[in-house]
Amino acid sequence: MKVAITGGNGHIGNAIIEELIRRNYSIKALAHSKSDFLESRNIAIVKGSIEDENSLRELMKDCDYLIHCAAIISITGDPHGQVQNINVNGVENILKTAKESKLKRIVHLSSVHAYNHLPIDEPMNETRPFVPDSAYSYDKSKRDGQLIARKYFESGLPVIIVNPTCVFGPPNYARCKQNSAFISMAKRRIPFVFKGGYDWVDVRDIANSICNALTQGQLGESYILGGRYYTLKDLSRVVAKVSGKRIPCFEIPIGLVKSFLPFIKVYYRLMKQDPSVTRESIEILEFGNKHIDSEKAKKDLGHNPRPVDETMKDLLSWHRENH
Numbered sequence: 001m002k003v004a005i006t007g008g009n010g011h012i013g014n015a016i017i018e019e020l021i022r023r024n025y026s027i028k029a030l031a032h033s034k035s036d037f038l039e040s041r042n043i044a045i046v047k048g049s050i051e052d053e054n055s056l057r058e059l060m061k062d063c064d065y066l067i068h069c070a071a072i073i074s075i076t077g078d079p080h081g082q083v084q085n086i087n088v089n090g091v092e093n094i095l096k097t098a099k100e101s102k103l104k105r106i107v108h109l110s111s112v113h114a115y116n117h118l119p120i121d122e123p124m125n126e127t128r129p130f131v132p133d134s135a136y137s138y139d140k141s142k143r144d145g146q147l148i149a150r151k152y153f154e155s156g157l158p159v160i161i162v163n164p165t166c167v168f169g170p171p172n173y174a175r176c177k178q179n180s181a182f183i184s185m186a187k188r189r190i191p192f193v194f195k196g197g198y199d200w201v202d203v204r205d206i207a208n209s210i211c212n213a214l215t216q217g218q219l220g221e222s223y224i225l226g227g228r229y230y231t232l233k234d235l236s237r238v239v240a241k242v243s244g245k246r247i248p249c250f251e252i253p254i255g256l257v258k259s260f261l262p263f264i265k266v267y268y269r270l271m272k273q274d275p276s277v278t279r280e281s282i283e284i285l286e287f288g289n290k291h292i293d294s295e296k297a298k299k300d301l302g303h304n305p306r307p308v309d310e311t312m313k314d315l316l317s318w319h320r321e322n323h
Contacts, residue, residue, distance in 0.1 A: 002026040003214065004063040004103075006050055006094065007070030009035050011176040012109065012167060015207035016067060017041060023211060030059045030070070037173045050090040056097040063101070065214045068094050069109035071142075075280040078137035087141035088148065095152040095159070105158045107213045108149040112163045112199070112224055114142040117289040125293040126163075126222045136280050146222065153220040160213050161222040162301075164206045165199035165292055169311040170318035177276055182312060183319050185236060186243045192250040193232035194257050196285030199292040200235070201227030202311040209303040216301050223297040227305040229290045235308070242313040254286045 003020055007013040008029035014037055020027050027043040030050070038045055048055020050070050060066060072086045091108070098106055115128040116135075130147075131139045146161055153159040168178040184190050209225050217223060230238075236249035261279060268275040275281075297303035 005067045011174040015203040019207040060101040066106045091145040110146040111142040113139040123291045124289040165226040169202040197231035198288035226292040226294040
């Protein structure tokens with residue numbers, strides 16, 4: 001069986017490809033730029049982008065399944081329109097092209113950000129309303145992309161949707177920001193954390209559940225792929241435990257961090273770095289739902305999130321072995 005995949009260069013995409021290889025699938029990956037990760041694997045590579053229908057046709061040619069996980073993750077709004085272009089228009093392009101193919105099933109990777117997290121102290125599952133139009137650009141883009149996927153299912157396309165929470169863990173070829181933060185924490189380079197937290201899940205468990213969705217789960221359904229809620233302070237203790245180091249991490253109130261945002265913005269601009277601390281990233285931690293329910297995915301997809309201690313230990317070990 002052959003699987004086509006978009007977003008194979010990303011953190012989740014890397015893990016999916018490694019899981020597909022482990023399961024002996026043939027793989028064809030779409031890549032818009034040179035990739036050491038993709039080229040070091042025994043897979044077919046199609047040069048192109050999700051904006052180009054010809055490269056999408058070539059990607060899907062002779063494939064049995066499609067996993068669409070290409071997306072732009074943004075905590076800085078959508079100043080150049082790329083979040084809308086890739087996360088919404090890109091979904092339309094892919095599914096429109098998929099209608100010409102003979103794919104048996106399409107797994108669309110949305111996000112738990114498509115759903116309204118408020119109120120944060122009440123259980124949240126797939127029946128939760130979507131985010132409103134007043135939500136941040138990334139959240140709205142994942143909502144709209146999911147609605148497009150649902151529209152194509154209703155027109156006859158075999159689509160299933162998955163909604164991961166906050167993903168971390170190895171492999172870390174893509175150097176995702178969450179992993180980088182925990183690695184820096186283990187090196188005692190982060191003296192404080194913000195108050196707040198989120199639902200965290202191992203990227204390998206996400207990849208496993210997505211690969212299961214190729215043959216399991218109900219078409220047209222959405223599945224939240226979560227783990228467990230942890231505050232950043234909790235995670236600093238996990239880092240200390242698995243690294244065997246004393247990690248001096250003080251907790252700073254969210255309100256105090258928000259008051260310093262204008263200065264933080266200037267700092268990142270002067271350093272010519274993409275910001276890791278923005279109003280969006282802070283409010284993700286402030287308003288992250290504490291009771292995300294993945295029971296539906298556990299039942300239908302065999303979703304089985306491992307303990308966070310195991311993920312953190314494996315991440316730090318992976319980093320030592322690869323750097």
